[in-house]
Amino acid sequence: MAKKKPQDNERERTLIQLCGLIGSNDNRIGTDAKDEDSREYELKTTTKSGVSTARDVGLNHLAKWRRLIWICSRGHYDEYDTFHFGTTFLLFPEDLEPWFTEIEAKVTANDALVGRVVDLLANNGFNQQEIETLQYVFQRGVLLNDPNIPWSFIEANGKELTGDYAQALRKIVANRESSQSSTHQVQQASLNVLFEEAQA
Numbered sequence: 651m652a653k654k655k656p657q658d659n660e661r662e663r664t665l666i667q668l669c670g671l672i673g674s675n676d677n678r679i680g681t682d683a684k685d686e687d688s689r690e691y692e693l694k695t696t697t698k699s700g701v702s703t704a705r706d707v708g709l710n711h712l713a714k715w716r717r718l719i720w721i722c723s724r725g726h727y728d729e730y731d732t733f734h735f736g737t738t739f740l741l742f743p744e745d746l747e748p749w750f751t752e753i754e755a756k757v758t759a760n761d762a763l764v765g766r767v768v769d770l771l772a773n774n775g776f777n778q779q780e781i782e783t784l785q786y787v788f789q790r791g792v793l794l795n796d797p798n799i800p801w802s803f804i805e806a807n808g809k810e811l812t813g814d815y816a817q818a819l820r821k822i823v824a825n826r827e828s829s830q831s832s833t834h835q836v837q838q839a840s841l842n843v844l845f846e847e848a849q850a
């Protein structure tokens with residue numbers, strides 16, 4: 651994985667503080683921060699018109715990204731090289747899903763073709779070890795180098811954090827969780843009605 655520039659790390663540490671999160675000690679696992687209820691967060695900061703993601707992006711990244719809450723911040727440096735946070739957006743995995751789907755389509759575009767080649771190899775004397783080596787090479791070949799999430803996408807799909815980031819963040823997360831549990835209650839209630847009707 652690409653080593654981050656010190657500036658990136660510093661911006662991220664500041665964002666963790668502003669949001670009242672707990673920074674991760676283990677950078678290699680790749681989860682940037684957690685909150686008091688162990689929800690996991692991916693943090694991104696940028697000065698450009700998009701956020702950079704990672705090198706060699708494939709399905710493993712997508713699996714990880716799809717269970718994190720994302721906080722993306724855009725800002726600028728002043729003449730003293732101090733970073734100022736401009737706008738910050740929170741995105742749940744479902745908010746990012748259109749972008750995930752697009753990335754997934756790119757990295758899986760050749761799966762059918764590769765599958766046909768693998769079938770051919772199996773029927774033509776290549777052993778399992780050789781086939782797995784070739785599959786690995788194919789998979790490496792379709793990894794994406796730092797696909798960007800456009801800032802316009804973040805603005806259109808995220809929820810803006812304003813004022814006190816830590817408070818705003820917790821309010822948005824709590825809202826989502828209460829709407830998820832009320833959806834669940836409504837579903838449960840209508841199931842109960844159906845069940846009672848079936849019993850009657």
Ligand SMILES: [Ca+2]
Nearest residue numbers: 682692693694
């Ligand atoms: Ca990060």
